Amino acid sequence: MATMLSILSLVLGLLSFQAIAVPTPFHPRDVSPALPNQRALQNEIGRSLSKKAALYFPGQPEYKNLTTRWAENISPGFFVTVEVGTEDDVATTVKFARKYNIDFLAISRGHGTTKTLSTVKNGIQINLRQLQEITVAADGKTATLGGGVYNDNVVNALHAKGKSSGSGAAGCVGLVGAGLGGGYGRYEGFYGLVLDNIIDMNVIMADGSKKFVSATSNPDLYWAMRGAGHNFGIVTKLTYRIHDEISPTWYLNTMIFKQDKIQPVFKQLNKLIANGTMPARVINYALFAFNPNISTTEPVITINIFYVGSAQDAKPYVQPFLDLKPVSTRSFTTSYPDIFYAAGTGLNDFVCQEPIGSAYLYPMGLQTYNVPVIAQLFQLYADKVKSNPDFSGSNVMLEGYSLGAVKAVDPASTAFAHRDDNILVGFLPRWTPGANLEREAEEWGTKARTLVQSGTNGRPLSAYVNYAHGDEPLEAVYGYEPWRLARLRKLKKRYDPDFKFRFYNPIR
The missing domain is CATH 3.40.462.20 (Vanillyl-alcohol Oxidase; Chain A, domain 3)
Known part of the structure; x- marks a missing residue:
């Protein structure tokens, strides 16, 4: 029982998402068209997705499973869940949402507790759970991770090869989403935060385009994604630094x-x-x-x-x-x-x-x-x-x-x-x-x-x-240094001028 009661001191060590002040509701200038019905969705977006992808609607058991959150009072409103099977599926879904001016939110594991999640209304959930790639490089220095991985499967995959890296303190929490906000964990005394180990990222931007982000490719976005990433895009894959196990x-x-x-x-x-x-x-x-x-x-x-x-x-x-x-x-x-x-x-x-x-x-x-x-x-x-x-x-x-x-x-x-x-x-x-x-x-x-x-x-x-x-x-x-928010706001205006990524840590 002692251990059971110690659980919650650890589980939120890395959350899947982040939060800040609830913003004034934002609405793009164009009035959103009527939401497509289920048949129209199946015909239009369904035909454009990979064979691995699936659509789920309210009333279906899998829809309920994919929209259930760790804290049930945090309730984004979705009229459809798109379970993506590939990186291209994420881009396709974002483009579709923009066409109809629909809110969209990418979900890894659903442990975030920010109030701002509840401002999603009649949106599209982009569920990343199939993006589970974990590949250790031949030289043993890096690993490639899909956007839907979580601490338990990453830690076990690395341990099997005598490796470790930054990860959270609860097995069920998504690693990528948490890492974009920092990523505290038990190994950080040796390796730093999760974000300190990120080498590069594949990112789907607010317009559905794809960017490769690293210290030498889109370096300004590389800076912003490591600490404020949910403002700028959806990470579908990343490479991060791994290390020989300490003990x-x-x-x-x-x-x-x-x-x-x-x-x-x-x-x-x-x-x-x-x-x-x-x-x-x-x-x-x-x-x-x-x-x-x-x-x-x-x-x-x-x-x-x-x-x-x-x-x-x-x-x-x-x-x-x-x-x-x-x-x-x-x-x-x-x-x-x-x-x-x-x-x-x-x-x-x-x-x-x-x-x-x-x-x-x-x-x-x-x-x-x-x-x-x-x-x-x-x-x-x-x-x-x-x-x-x-x-x-x-x-x-x-x-x-x-x-x-x-x-x-x-x-x-x-x-x-x-x-x-x-x-x-x-x-x-x-x-x-x-x-x-x-x-x-x-x-x-x-x-x-x-x-x-x-x-x-x-x-x-x-x-x-x-x-x-x-x-x-x-x-x-x-951060209280004036240059930090000034830089983030400038990058937000450049990369997300229509404020599509506004449900976690919205930089206003």
Whole structure:
């Protein structure tokens, strides 16, 4: 059960999509023609797609399967799903959508929680699940990935050849979409973010044209795609850098503490994180959640310490927490692919099943924990859940990654703006399906984020793109240096002047 409750501290390590402030509704100047009916769709677009492709409409079982999301309150509106079979199918579908001035949205795995997703109305879902290519180059230095791959199948394919690279912390989350927004993961102390390993991309643009994007081909788009990619195109294939595995084994120790230990536990976490200098082999996650095996009345604190290597070598990093006398502890030594399951974030684990109910997410990037404020955050969480049991599935995720390779990258070299964040906090209000609690959840999430920000000594809000709720200022998501947004807006005007890619992180 301890492991089960640690799941949500990890699953959103890499989300399939990103979010920012809900924009003013945008409508192209031309009035959209009437939507084609099913027969017209089959006749017009169906004949232009590959034999692998398929169309699904409301009422069909596969349509429901492909449009079900991890958070069921995040509901884009689609009148058809196009399950593409090739890169050309993506281009064909985009051109068709433009012809009829129809919204379109590419989907990999559907784990995004941004409010802006719900602004899709009568749109076309472009489902990428068939684009599952994973090919390791003969020299073992790169891999080619299809746009629909996800962490579990990539990690296992690389592990089979003794390789690894940047990937997320939950097996079910799409790798490509998450990588376009950053891509935190357990190996980033060695390899950097997922986006730091992207060498080139095949991108379908807003007009349906295709571009090859790399450091030497469309370099301005290469810069923008790595951190703000969902504003500019649909990635159907990419090449990314891979590496020899660091260790054949990984170690995980999961410890549970009651509230009375919160201050010493987080003081020890500050020592471990060491202002962003934590060793590359160490990763830590903390979670506030209810665990009825420990207490039916009070939430608990779960601490997960991962180590790239053996239990013996991990001892100096784990022992200080064991000395604080957790009420429960479990440990595992396993391979990297199996660490997903040890942590409760494997492909078949509860948290990867859809849907999980209704949920929002409020991110905050920190450099260090303000321990008294974190204690207040715990109490705010506990009080709300005890007063309204419909929120009993909610939790608070506090993630500490090793950042050596992330900070070694020139911050100006990509659109990703948060390389100085040492800690990633995610406040996750989650409520009973069918309960009308959106407004209460938003009030609670806003209050929690305001509280955490009050302990940052005036540091402006930092909102990781893949976690952003949808109400943040653009600067919080894309960076406060004026040149960043100026450059992104200029590129947006050039590559997407009709604002077709406006449902994730819309650069307005």
